[in-house]
Amino acid sequence: MTAMARAPKVHLLGLGSMGTVLAVNLLRFTNAAVIPLFRSKEKVDRFQTEGNSTIGIREIYDKKSPLFTCKLEECECPETYQGGPIKNLVVTTKTYQTKDALQPYLPYINSSTNLILVQNGLGVLELLRDEIFTGKSSRPQLFQGVISHGVYLEKGYIYNHAGWAPMKIARIPWEETGIIQRKKDAQADRAENELVALLMEQPFAQFFGTQHMTYQELLVGQLYKFLVNACINPVTSIMDSLNGEIVDDCSDIFTLIVDECLQVLELSYSRIFNYEDVYQNQKEYPDMKVKSVLNTEHMVRQIIEIGCVINAKNSSSMRQDTLYLRDTEIEYINGYIVKLASRFKIEAKTNRAIVSLVNLRLGLNRRRANVGD
Numbered sequence: 001m002t003a004m005a006r007a008p009k010v011h012l013l014g015l016g017s018m019g020t021v022l023a024v025n026l027l028r029f030t031n032a033a034v035i036p037l038f039r040s041k042e043k044v045d046r047f048q049t050e051g052n053s054t055i056g057i058r059e060i061y062d063k064k065s066p067l068f069t070c071k072l073e074e075c076e077c078p079e080t081y082q083g084g085p086i087k088n089l090v091v092t093t094k095t096y097q098t099k100d101a102l103q104p105y106l107p108y109i110n111s112s113t114n115l116i117l118v119q120n121g122l123g124v125l126e127l128l129r130d131e132i133f134t135g136k137s138s139r140p141q142l143f144q145g146v147i148s149h150g151v152y153l154e155k156g157y158i159y160n161h162a163g164w165a166p167m168k169i170a171r172i173p174w175e176e177t178g179i180i181q182r183k184k185d186a187q188a189d190r191a192e193n194e195l196v197a198l199l200m201e202q203p204f205a206q207f208f209g210t211q212h213m214t215y216q217e218l219l220v221g222q223l224y225k226f227l228v229n230a231c232i233n234p235v236t237s238i239m240d241s242l243n244g245e246i247v248d249d250c251s252d253i254f255t256l257i258v259d260e261c262l263q264v265l266e267l268s269y270s271r272i273f274n275y276e277d278v279y280q281n282q283k284e285y286p287d288m289k290v291k292s293v294l295n296t297e298h299m300v301r302q303i304i305e306i307g308c309v310i311n312a313k314n315s316s317s318m319r320q321d322t323l324y325l326r327d328t329e330i331e332y333i334n335g336y337i338v339k340l341a342s343r344f345k346i347e348a349k350t351n352r353a354i355v356s357l358v359n360l361r362l363g364l365n366r367r368r369a370n371v372g373d
């Protein structure tokens with residue numbers, strides 16, 4: 001039986017920018033049922049009454065594109081959820097919201113649940129392993145989505161899809177020892193796993209740009225995307241700018257940030273940075289370029305291209321947080337480098353300064369909102 005025939009149910013935790021772009025595209029291009037899990041009954045009621053249970057995406061990267069809207073037939077929150085075990089769970093909350101958001105649904109997540117994290121940054125895997133899913137036998141099937149689409153709120157439940165870029169997906173191993181996967185491991189997921197099959201189903205995969213791969217390939221993509229976020233997100237927040245506005249003058253600060261991040265990441269992800277030396281020409285494993293991709297000069301060019309050119313009209317997710325006076329993901333991005341560096345007994349002064357400046361920007365915005373400027 002194909003995924004199309006079964007109409008998979010996808011529960012979605014985090015109906016914000018990323019959640020909405022995924023939900024709208026899943027509903028447009030597959031037969032999946034998407035069920036958002038809201039924070040509270042009050043949020044469900046507001047969505048149903050003020051929002052008429054409708055979400056929308058305006059693809060502003062394509063001037064001719066109409067507004068795509070979808071009505072969500074079912075939605076839940078911790079007070080109302082009475083369903084059985086959850087089969088497919090997409091987590092699109094901010095990283096720092098993950099633990100609280102998952103907590104009410106833990107009784108419904110088991111070893112048959114497919115749980116995919118679609119988030120920026122690093123550090124959530126450790127959180128899930130050490131603080132949430134501590135019992136090994138009941139851990140869900142875990143996947144990661146590394147997403148480069150740029151999306152921000154227009155108003156209500158309508159979001160602007162400002163930059164189109166692919167989403168890479170792979171199974172995450174729960175243990176460090178499993179980080180190098182064989183090509184046939186990924187092929188098995190594509191054939192047998194409902195969530196992977198759904199996300200790779202055509203025409204969804206083509207329109208949304210999903211690419212499925214082994215974990216080590218995803219990890220290179222994740223570190224790459226991490227470097228994009230370590231530059232674009234804090235710098236646009238500190239400067240309070242759209243991504244495209246900093247295009248001409250950002251390469252110096254980006255070089256400082258990337259150089260320091262790479263020094264620290266190389267220490268922690270040595271198996272990935274040494275992959276080419278060990279696995280080159282081993283047919284069971286994918287060929288992968290690491291050192292020619294994850295180096296400062298190449299990355300700074302790529303970050304400017306993805307962050308400031310393709311996503312020129314985007315207001316980064318961290319800048320959105322500082323504008324709406326919400327906590328930011330800085331501890332899972334530049335702050336993660338600071339913590340990792342201290343584990344290796346080295347200093348990460350540039351990233352430490354970046355963390356302080358983002359916190360200063362958020363503090364200043366909150367103060368202005370409270371006492372005026």
Ligand SMILES: NC(=O)C1=CN([C@@H]2O[C@H](COP(=O)(O)OP(=O)(O)OC[C@H]3O[C@@H](n4cnc5c(N)ncnc54)[C@H](OP(=O)(O)O)[C@@H]3O)[C@@H](O)[C@H]2O)C=CC1
Nearest residue numbers: 014015016017018038039092093097101119120150151317
């Ligand atoms: N926006 C972008 O362009 C991109 C974002 N990303 C990454 O994707 C992830 C999501 O970001 P983004 O979509 O921008 O974030 P948003 O803030 O737009 O969305 C997060 C959503 O999670 C919901 N949420 C938070 N806590 C809970 C909870 N306890 N229960 C239920 N829902 C909850 C929020 O609802 P509530 O209103 O109740 O707080 C909100 O709707 C982040 O890691 C981000 O870095 C990646 C690429 C691009």
Ligand SMILES: CC(C)(CO)C(=O)C(=O)O
Nearest residue numbers: 149150232311314316317
């Ligand atoms: C789209 C991009 C790269 C930059 O805006 C992003 O990931 C974000 O805003 O968090």
